[in-house]
Amino acid sequence: MMRTMRLPQTGFTLVEVMIAIALMAVLSVMAWRGLDSVTRANSMLEERTEGIALLLRALDQLDRDLALRATTELSSREVDALQAAADAGTNAADTKAATPPPAAELLPPAVQVRRQNGPPFFMEIIRAAPAAPGHWQRVQWWQRGNVLYRAAGAASASYPLPAPDDGARVAVLNDVAASRVRAWEPGQGWRSLPTVASARANATGLELAFDVRAAGSGGIQTFRRVIPLD
Template sequence: MRRGGSSKVRGRGFTLVEVMIAIALMAVVSVMAWRGLESVTRTDSQLERRSDDAARLLRALGQLETDLALRATTELPLPAAATAAHASAQLLPTALQVRSQAALPLLIEIVRAAPAAPGQWQRVQWWQRGSSLYRAAGEARREFPLPAPDAADRVEVLGDVASFGLRAWEPGQGWRNLPAVAPARVPASGLEAELAVLPAGDGPARRFRRVFVLEGNSPG
């Protein structure tokens, strides 16, 4: 007869099968947590890239708006080669030219006041080459002819650009693609810039439009 009239039951440990099941469950939970964290990190990175892209786009359009707001009211003499191609002279202000030239489907040139040199003017050009949108400002001077911007002066203001287009609003006629090929009846009262920007990942280009009011535009 055992002492105390009762038997002591020893604690039983985990079997190998139970340990393996526990490890498998921990592995599944770990994989789910890792995938969730990866998804959050990827989404955060995409949002950050989109935010950066939107900021660059807004800066580019803001700079274009500033250039247009500072445009001069003095006529810029055109080179002979550009005069024949510039059929939109009656549509656009005298200090604003949109034309096509060799290797560039579209170039916009603005004669504007030079903020860093009061009383002086400069030629500013915008154009797309490849997937980049460039801007270049020429030397500021008080008298015409103003020098064209040098190739070394160009600055990439926006990347991943699929297309860059401009249209002018002719009152009573509607939007006209630039450069225009026919004379206008009345001067344009607005200018629209359209940019198609490629996303950071795969997907179609996103299109953005900004309309600028051409105040004080009158026939030259």
């Protein structure tokens, strides 16, 4: 009788299979964590890029508003008196006549920076209306809470100019921790605005600085732009 030879069986044992599965699980977790980190970093980078783009647009709009400011012969005190009369509904001519002669002014007549019932700063610019040649409008910038707002009033060909209404308010920048405005006075240096001290010379530059909370990290980044005043 012929004997049947038994060949040895080949394959993996149960222990080897379990070890292989465990290694594959560890590698999968490591790969997932690496991919998750890359995804989070990319998402954070996109948020920061979008935030910086919004900030740059806000600064560009501020720069444009200042570039279009009115070159009027009225002094800043006269402009303030006329606008206050318009807001209060009083006779602008009587208010103008009662205005005392102006002292040396730091800012141009068409640019005013003042504090107003809470906002860290409030800037108003009387500028040419781009869509209505020969007309002017009041543009206001202010910070309330952590938001920077802008509002433009209706265009008009004569004083007093109408103030912007609530419907014109636009939130242009969020997560603003602080905002500062300074003016460069020749021979004196930077002066924080608003200021009540008299000026010896007209300002030749305006500095706008914003402390913005970075997306994700929560850290504060300071952005600064200097705009020359011709």
